[in-house]
Amino acid sequence: MTLLVNILGLAAAAFIVWWFWLSKNRPEVKAGDGALDIIVDGGVYEPSVIRASAGKPLRLRFIRKDKNPCAEKVIFSGLGVSADLPLGQPREVGFTPENPGEYEFTCQMAMYRGKLIVEPARQ
Ligand SMILES: [Cu+2]
Numbered sequence: 001m002t003l004l005v006n007i008l009g010l011a012a013a014a015f016i017v018w019w020f021w022l023s024k025n026r027p028e029v030k031a032g033d034g035a036l037d038i039i040v041d042g043g044v045y046e047p048s049v050i051r052a053s054a055g056k057p058l059r060l061r062f063i064r065k066d067k068n069p070c071a072e073k074v075i076f077s078g079l080g081v082s083a084d085l086p087l088g089q090p091r092e093v094g095f096t097p098e099n100p101g102e103y104e105f106t107c108q109m110a111m112y113r114g115k116l117i118v119e120p121a122r123q
Pocket of ligand 1: 070071107108110111112
């Protein structure tokens with residue numbers, strides 16, 4: 001019985017790794033001048049990969065549909081940005097990423113995962 005539980009646990013872990021890191025069909029969206037809507041539901045940010053330009057103000061509007069309290073916060077690690085996301089109420093998060101690079105944004109327990117790709121400013 002314990003062995004079965006271990007196997008199931010391993011399978012679940014492998015699936016999670018595949019889902020988050022290897023699954024290639026994650027839509028990628030380029031941020032424009034207006035606010036970009038991001039739906040928070042079902043364990044994923046939609047879209048979850050966002051391209052932005054360094055030095056250009058970025059406006060993201062999170063729309064949280066997931067009741068799970070863990071989804072109530074979004075944290076941009078490496079950027080010092082975080083925000084509370086009220087349920088069913090759009091919450092705009094605005095900041096200007098100054099340095100090019102890749103930044104993860106997650107919920108409190110990092111179940112929700114997104115990536116912000118900041119490209120160097122065009123000359
Ligand atoms: Cu979470």
